[in-house]
Amino acid sequence: MLPKKYLILNQKKQAIKLCNVWKEYQPWDRGNKKTWKNDFYNYNKHLKPVFADKLLDTISPFDIEKFIISMKKGKNARGKSYSNASIRHQVILLSRLYSLANKWGLHSGENPCQKVKKPKLNNQITEFLNDDELIRLMEILKNWPDKM
Template identity: 35%
Template sequence: MGVYLRKRKWYIDYIHLGKRHREPIGCSKKQAELALKKIQVGIAENKYFDVRKEQKICFSEMANEYLEKYSKSNKRSYSHDKYNYSAHLLPAFGELYLNHITPGLIEEYKIERTAKGISPAKVNRELALLKHIYTKAIEWGKATDNPVKKVKMFRENNQRVRFLEKDEIKKLMDSSEDFLKPIIAVALNTGMRQGEIISLKWPDIDLIRGVILVRNPKNGHPRYIPMNKIVKYIFGKLRLQRKNLDNQNIFYYNSDRPLTRFGMIRGAFKRAVEKAEIKDFHFHDLRHRH
């Protein structure tokens, strides 16, 4: 008898009128323990109630459902959604019920994130994900209100432009892991976005005509990008390295692990920038040189 975790849900285990009950309840062990204690007190006072009638939906439960049922199959930003949820939204709101997350708590989240030096634009992307999770929760009958709609987004400074000098480019390349170097070089020489680059497959690369087909760009319209000599050399070299692999993946983390998630690049790029001692620089800034 007690509480236990099973398939990411906390359950309570108790006996009432000679019958054993095992029921999912609570977003955390603490909430499950409180629910069990309430039942035990009720049984002792002959005021037993069915805990399932008071069951509420955890934010973590709804967010995981959103990622698997909606984001994974409908959004090109699924990898970003998954990262922003697990790294930021889950620690902040994961153990709360949907109807316990208030505009005030979200405002506190904004303050805490910016206090850590996170840019307003980045925080806005996290809040946009939170807002859409609630939109789907309402649509699926799991919530009645969207608290994020009552929170004002940060005003973004879209005029920020950061260029790399030639010596900084060399430092960055020298500081990067081998798998990351061709990705950085392609970004510098084509102006392509990170997601566009790692989504490329060999059928998208025409070395004879010297063009790259971007099938799913941000604006939704496929486009062709010309290759300069550097980019043609990079893809030609990668083609020779991958000729014995029976798949269409271009970029690999190591010899047998293709790059499929943004998180694989994020950490490596951050380490390279820090090692090169380059200040105030992000992956998307690579596009500004083109």
């Protein structure tokens, strides 16, 4: 018969649900990040309905890909499609939850988000000044007090 201590150390970790990781994450988030309100909103609006009751071991890269596709097809509160930046934020938050669950010893498996290609950002602005705006800008710069 093996000692009890040995049996406890060799037991497989019980799988944990994402909602339980979120409960542990929230106090850490509030104490370590200024943007915790964004995480709170993003989790409740996007991640919770899809992943909250799933065990971390059962969420696959395919599930995350389906989530990304559904967000691309979905509409935000203003009736517009979600931007790649918004979708990327959700994947990054989910990935952070996995990483911290591993760090804290709540989960010992892989982070499926690392196998998923995050949407690329397109922040290029191609808007130019029209003639009236350019003239107005030049007048303001001509009269600006801090000239070099």
